[in-house]
Amino acid sequence: MDAPHAVGITGLGTFLGQRLAERLSARGIRVVGLDVRRPYRIAEKIQFQRIDLTEPTADAALAELLARERVDTVVHAAFRAEPTADVEADHELETIGSLHVLNGCAAAKVRRLVFASSTMLYGPWPDNPNFLSEDHPLRGHPDAHQVQDRVEAESLLARFGRLHPDVELTVLRTCWIMGPSYLDHVVNYFERPVVATLLGYDPLLQFVHEEDAVRAFERATLEPHPGVYNVVGKGVWPLSTLLRLAGKRSLALPAPLLYRMGEYPSKAQTGDAPSGFYDYLRYLWVADGERGWAALGEPEYSTKEAWIAFVGSRRMRRYR
Template structure:
């Protein structure tokens, strides 16, 4: 099939990255038009994209796909922050129920030929037992019991089910590493924007990033390439948290994990930063993913390495220090002694990993 005059529907366009993906796709000469869908209108310029107000949790989405003659769906509305969704239950409903309804609508669309889903490397989790690099066939070392990681795993399961039922549709799952860039607002970027950055004592996690521009490019590439499969997408190389802190030129304060957790809940209730259990584990154990398949099969090469993506994010941030550092040092003095970690099968288990996740 030639790729002339494609009609692309993009979900989640009220969020900045969804809106920008829709605009980037609309700029592609092989695309005839782009329909952006969300329950609330986007803030910011939609360019050539026509906006349709529709909630993907509602079966009406099937009518939009049929009426607009959509042949390509880009699902961008799996979200990572309960705050922006109005609480964890709404977030789960948008992510999981929304995806189920969207796939049911896709199932009924005979003209559909391509489905691209933006997923996340968060689904691999982060633990002390992780491999050096996760390949796409590996499972997380502990299945996520709550939060965004669990949503992502469920969403991917439904998408794979859809791919089996509709073998005529090219289904591409893009497992993106943490997206960074000057315009990205996410739990991780708000953490790095703190005037003093709390880190977990005794841990220097490896991190991988994907530049916001490369996310737009990989979605465009996936639509054009029509290569089915699941792909880890990340900039080349890894950055240790300590290296990231030096590049930011912001003071960091190493605290016991329980104290970082407490600082996190304080920042979360003050709506300064969104410290999820997933973010805490990432900042403790880090995560690396193998991107061989992205290059060899999908044929995509990011423009920014992990280090370059982070440098571009950090560039506009002013160095901080002095007063904020003294305040945090005083806070640290008044924190209670951390609970001792319980030994479990020869491995020390930090307090926040015990029992259920507080998602």
């Protein structure tokens, strides 16, 4: 199967969903966008269908909808940009919602499925190698429910792949996305006036530019690329250097204090980093992008350029 006939995108309101829908429909491909509510601004050409993936019979409804619209390619991007304090609701959407999407795709005989995942799923662990390949086990993070839910979703996906070998299955694991318009809890963290870091740690980080991430999804939707790919930018940068480039003020705090301090605001949902987040600024979890670059094309922005695009757009400081 080459070019898709019609593409279904779950999570039309998410950044990836909306950008991908716009790009695909600009290419003249029929796009069916699915979400719980209509996004505020969306091109007329994109067809919107309301569906709540957390409902018990969402899989049957989705299967019916996909069959009726004769959708042959599905992009599953209905994941939260920011975890909420409601652990159960998050689980319902991220894990059970993914299960419903998989069941629906199987029933509607979808030919290609593109699954949005994250390199955060590898987890920050002291014994990670400097570059995590796609074959590395997904160990997640025990405190971060948003990561654990998606690890579970990926294991459901692996089972789906074994049961339906005829479906072209592409998993794109993006690292932290940076750019002028992308928003999630990571961006929130870096936008704060004073960025809290861990005393005595200066991890290497990698970013991918939002355009590169969307482009990778577009390639995976249009062409057959079965398999798992890390979608990352080139180059790694220490956190301290990135903050200095941005002219951000940072405050280094001892790990136990920061973890305790981070716990309450994150529970209270004041826009603070979710629990488990600071381990991602402590240990290495850099992914190896070689396979993704070879299959889905070289990224246009490096890690540094993605960071500068983000910094420049927020007018934190003129980049010198």
